[in-house]
Amino acid sequence: MSRPPKQVHLAAHFPGVNNTTVWSDPKAGSQIEFSSFAHLAGTAERAKFDFLFLAEGLRLREQNGRIYDLDVVGRPDTFTVLAALAAVTEHLGLAGTINSTFNEPYEVARQFASLDHLSGGRAAWNVVTSWDAFTGENFRRGGFLPQDQRYQRARAFLHATWQLFDSWRGDEIAADKESGLFLADPRAGTFQYRDAHFDIAGQFDVPRSPQGRPVIFQAGDSDEGREFAASAADAIFSRHGTLTAGQAFYADVKGRLGRHGRTPDQLLILPAATFVLADTDSDAAELAHQVRLQQVSGATAIAFLEQLWNRDLSGYDPDGPIPDVDPVAGEHTIARGRASVRMYRDPVATAREWRAKAEAENLSIRELIIAVTGRQSFIGSPASIAQEINELVQADAADGFILVPHITPGGLDDFADKVVPLLQERGVFRTEYEGSTLRDHLGLAPLTRAGLPRRAAS
Amino acid sequence: MASPPPLHLAVALDGAGWHPAAWREPRARPGELLSGRYWVDVISEAERGLLDFVTIEDGLSLQSARPGEPDLRRDQVRGRLDATLIAARVAPVTSAIGLVPTVIVTHTEPFHVSKAIASLDYASGGRAGVRVRVSAARHEAAHFGRRDFPALSLADRARSRAAGLVADLFDEAADYVEVVRRLWDSWQDDAEIRDVGTGRFVDVGRLHYIDFSGRWFSVKGPSITPRPPQGQPVVAALAHGSVASRLTARSADVGFVTPRDAQDVAGIVAEIRSEQRAAGRAGELVHIFGDLVVFLASDRVTAGRRKARLDALAGAAYVSDAAIFTGAAGELADLLLDWQQAGLTGFRLRPGAIPDDLEAITRLLVPELQHRGAFRRGYESPTLRGLLGLPRPASRYAVA
Ligand SMILES: Cc1cc2nc3c(=O)[nH]c(=O)nc-3n(C[C@H](O)[C@H](O)[C@H](O)COP(=O)(O)O)c2cc1C
Numbered sequence: 065m066s067r068p069p070k071q072v073h074l075a076a077h078f079p080g081v082n083n084t085t086v087w088s089d090p091k092a093g094s095q096i097e098f099s100s101f102a103h104l105a106g107t108a109e110r111a112k113f114d115f116l117f118l119a120e121g122l123r124l125r126e127q128n129g130r131i132y133d134l135d136v137v138g139r140p141d142t143f144t145v146l147a148a149l150a151a152v153t154e155h156l157g158l159a160g161t162i163n164s165t166f167n168e169p170y171e172v173a174r175q176f177a178s179l180d181h182l183s184g185g186r187a188a189w190n191v192v193t194s195w196d197a198f199t200g201e202n203f204r205r206g207g208f209l210p211q212d213q214r215y216q217r218a219r220a221f222l223h224a225t226w227q228l229f230d231s232w233r234g235d236e237i238a239a240d241k242e243s244g245l246f247l248a249d250p251r252a253g254t255f256q257y258r259d260a261h262f263d264i265a266g267q268f269d270v271p272r273s274p275q276g277r278p279v280i281f282q283a284g285d286s287d288e289g290r291e292f293a294a295s296a297a298d299a300i301f302s303r304h305g306t307l308t309a310g311q312a313f314y315a316d317v318k319g320r321l322g323r324h325g326r327t328p329d330q331l332l333i334l335p336a337a338t339f340v341l342a343d344t345d346s347d348a349a350e351l352a353h354q355v356r357l358q359q360v361s362g363a364t365a366i367a368f369l370e371q372l373w374n375r376d377l378s379g380y381d382p383d384g385p386i387p388d389v390d391p392v393a394g395e396h397t398i399a400r401g402r403a404s405v406r407m408y409r410d411p412v413a414t415a416r417e418w419r420a421k422a423e424a425e426n427l428s429i430r431e432l433i434i435a436v437t438g439r440q441s442f443i444g445s446p447a448s449i450a451q452e453i454n455e456l457v458q459a460d461a462a463d464g465f466i467l468v469p470h471i472t473p474g475g476l477d478d479f480a481d482k483v484v485p486l487l488q489e490r491g492v493f494r495t496e497y498e499g500s501t502l503r504d505h506l507g508l509a510p511l512t513r514a515g516l517p518r519r520a521a522s
Numbered sequence: 523m524a525s526p527p528p529l530h531l532a533v534a535l536d537g538a539g540w541h542p543a544a545w546r547e548p549r550a551r552p553g554e555l556l557s558g559r560y561w562v563d564v565i566s567e568a569e570r571g572l573l574d575f576v577t578i579e580d581g582l583s584l585q586s587a588r589p590g591e592p593d594l595r596r597d598q599v600r601g602r603l604d605a606t607l608i609a610a611r612v613a614p615v616t617s618a619i620g621l622v623p624t625v626i627v628t629h630t631e632p633f634h635v636s637k638a639i640a641s642l643d644y645a646s647g648g649r650a651g652v653r654v655r656v657s658a659a660r661h662e663a664a665h666f667g668r669r670d671f672p673a674l675s676l677a678d679r680a681r682s683r684a685a686g687l688v689a690d691l692f693d694e695a696a697d698y699v700e701v702v703r704r705l706w707d708s709w710q711d712d713a714e715i716r717d718v719g720t721g722r723f724v725d726v727g728r729l730h731y732i733d734f735s736g737r738w739f740s741v742k743g744p745s746i747t748p749r750p751p752q753g754q755p756v757v758a759a760l761a762h763g764s765v766a767s768r769l770t771a772r773s774a775d776v777g778f779v780t781p782r783d784a785q786d787v788a789g790i791v792a793e794i795r796s797e798q799r800a801a802g803r804a805g806e807l808v809h810i811f812g813d814l815v816v817f818l819a820s821d822r823v824t825a826g827r828r829k830a831r832l833d834a835l836a837g838a839a840y841v842s843d844a845a846i847f848t849g850a851a852g853e854l855a856d857l858l859l860d861w862q863q864a865g866l867t868g869f870r871l872r873p874g875a876i877p878d879d880l881e882a883i884t885r886l887l888v889p890e891l892q893h894r895g896a897f898r899r900g901y902e903s904p905t906l907r908g909l910l911g912l913p914r915p916a917s918r919y920a921v922a
């Protein structure tokens with residue numbers, strides 16, 4: 065007997081501040097007006113998506129000592145936009161990226177608990193771990209955290225907020241007008257958390273929210289990041305969306321769960337995915353190429369090359385050959401405020417591969433960058449894309465995808481109208497929301513009442 | 523006689539109202555104070571009354587009747603939501619009223635708060651403000667574990683050690699507001715160019731490091747959020763006492779004061795105006811709003827009865843830092859116009875109980891003031907600055 069097909073999970077990522085987002089297209093709208101966020105959230109909810117996702121970076125990116133001006137720049141405050149979106153949506157989960165270095169547990173806990181109340185149980189927190197002194201220059205403590213302590217702090221931060229979320233059981237507010245009893249337990253919210261990173265105690269002031277705790281996402285990729293996710297997260301936002309890489313990542317992370325007393329259904333793997341949709345596969349392939357040309361201008365190609373080479377290459381011609389000098393080894397200094405530069409773990413080796421590929425295929429710098437970076441995940445007709453997504457999910461390369469449209473804010477409209485119905489026809493995607501909380505949408509069991517943590521502490 | 527300048531009216535929202543027994547009123551909704559719907563209903567009512575703005579109280583600890591420490595009471599509203607998020611939740615479903623959440627500056631990051639209020643300004647189409655507050659409470663500091671304050675009894679507050687701490691907290695608040703404001707200006711209005719020809723999305727010459735460096739923090743900038751619709755959202759602060767009033771005079775657009783009578787008004791206003799001149803802001807419009815707790819009805823007897831009932835439920839007569847008005851809407855209108863004559867530009871009314879006193883403001887007091895030609899009959903501006911008569915300033919970094 066074959067098992068019933070897995071259900072696909074889908075989410076909408078608001079287009080980011082990188083070159084995936086095509087701002088030069090006539091259809092491209094505002095990255096900051098609230099109407100853009102409301103539009104994408106409306107599309108996602110109409111398509112019965114699990115949630116909308118916001119990324120965050122707390123310092124404008126720089127390259128060669130200047131603010132980087134080739135990509136979209138400017139983002140809103142995550143909590144504020146999500147709380148406003150709670151007013152214009154009813155079911156959609158609201159996921160925000162908030163880092164554990166330049167925030168404090170008490171404040172973040174009250175913001176997420178407030179968001180969960182105001183949205184009726186739809187809040188999620190993507191815990192990220194930026195630590196760098198560059199970002200720290202915008203905050204009271206500066207760059208106080210050594211890189212090797214960022215996951216220690218993240219873990220401590222998360223455990224501290226869990227204690228805060230769980231400090232109310234949920235039955236303390238009597239609000240009985242007759243008897244005059246408002247708060248049945250005047251010590252509700254009592255907490256104390258001490259370790260190498262935090263020494264906090266007192267009474268938390270936000271009563272238990274509908275989900276108890278926000279859904280926890282994690283988006284790191286290192287061994288430490290994966291271990292953190294396996295111990296503590298409900299979902300991973302990964303960059304491994306192809307069949308082989310996806311299956312390897314999926315098996316690796318789900319394989320870590322047992323050690324933390326958890327089962328595979330307690331952690332969803334949701335890779336980021338871009339897409340180009342057209343009536344036919346060949347139209348889509350042609351369109352995808354046009355989009356890549358929009359995404360990688362000559363200037364952007366040089367900028368990408370500099371990020372790997374870690375040196376100023378502004379004198380090079382993007383339509384000419386790859387530089388024959390090697391990348392500058394050591395600490396990355398050319399591009400700042402960009403998590404992706406740490407992707408290149410061996411820049412010299414990667415540069416050699418790129419040079420070999422360019423020579424073998426006779427590619428210019430721009431052509432090379434188009435070929436080696438950011439090809440769209442799904443390119444095709446609605447039927448092809450629906451099939452590919454379903455196959456990847458059924459093959460355990462993913463539990464679903466966080467879709468990143470390249471046009472703000474309408475880039476998801478066609479997907480919602482044309483691909484989602486095909487997934488619904490296959491019986492692998494919901495046609496109506498069944499529950500009211502984001503945990504419901506993700507198929508995660510409700511949390512047990514506080515005081516009985518569902519998870520063992522790691 | 524020349525007609526007086528238009529009066530500005532705000533309400534201060536806190537849970538079920540300012541009276542500790544307000545939640546027990548027949549029409550109170552104490553079980554819904556943590557829901558979005560409650561706040562949408564309440565703020566929509568204020569908007570129906572054409573009020574300039576609402577403030578939303580907040581704190582970084584459970585509410586307490588004892589200043590500076592927990593009280594472990596069971597008979598009053600305890601537990602609340604983050605005020606900025608409440609304002610954001612309400613922004614898309616209101617259209618004209620200003621939204622002014624409270625932010626505690628002592629334990630938060632000016633960078634985060636600047637972009638939060640800028641984003642509220644985007645979500646509301648230019649109706650955001652922020653009311654800044656300091657916290658000297660030891661138990662709130664312990665929630666953050668980063669600073670240690672001495673235990674302060676009320677009697678201590680007069681002593682020099684406490685006075686030094688409080689002065690420091692307000693100086694820090696002034697630095698904080700300076701950073702928040704510089705960050706709002708750190709993107710010029712025309713920074714986003716979307717120049718397809720050169721491939722540049724922004725003109726980096728129109729983005730500015732704020733390079734703030736002070737005693738408590740330094741902040742580099744620019745903000746990650748473009749300049750908000752109002753340019754500078756409205757900054758408000760409580761201004762009772764000379765330390766607090768100096769913050770308003772130096773940094774705020776609106777100060778809330780707590781006079782006891784018209785004569786008191788004149789003295790308070792004179793002090794703030796003089797601080798304002800000392801801060802080099804003589805030419806700027808700084809509003810001074812009188813705070814009043816109101817128990818309001820169509821006639822004095824009904825209002826008095828309700829106040830008495832609430833006091834009986836609470837077991838004590840209500841006391842406040844602000845003057846308490848109990849009576850008819852017409853009498854309150856007299857008082858407001860009288861205090862306006864003495865120098866106030868507006869009022870922030872704290873409804874004793876919600877919804878009764880809020881509705882008495884919007885449905886009795888406002889028509890009374892309109893009748894006397896003292897209050898707007900329709901919203902005259904889509905932005906909060908516009909309602910308050912504040913021009914939209916250019917970025918301080920823009921070169922003319
Ligand atoms: C798909 C994906 C999305 C991410 N989004 C963000 C983000 O929005 N903001 C952020 O500060 N970091 C983001 N990160 C960075 C991670 O949180 C983390 O800091 C980074 O991957 C380095 O950690 P690692 O060494 O464990 O991979 C993202 C990472 C991945 C893989």
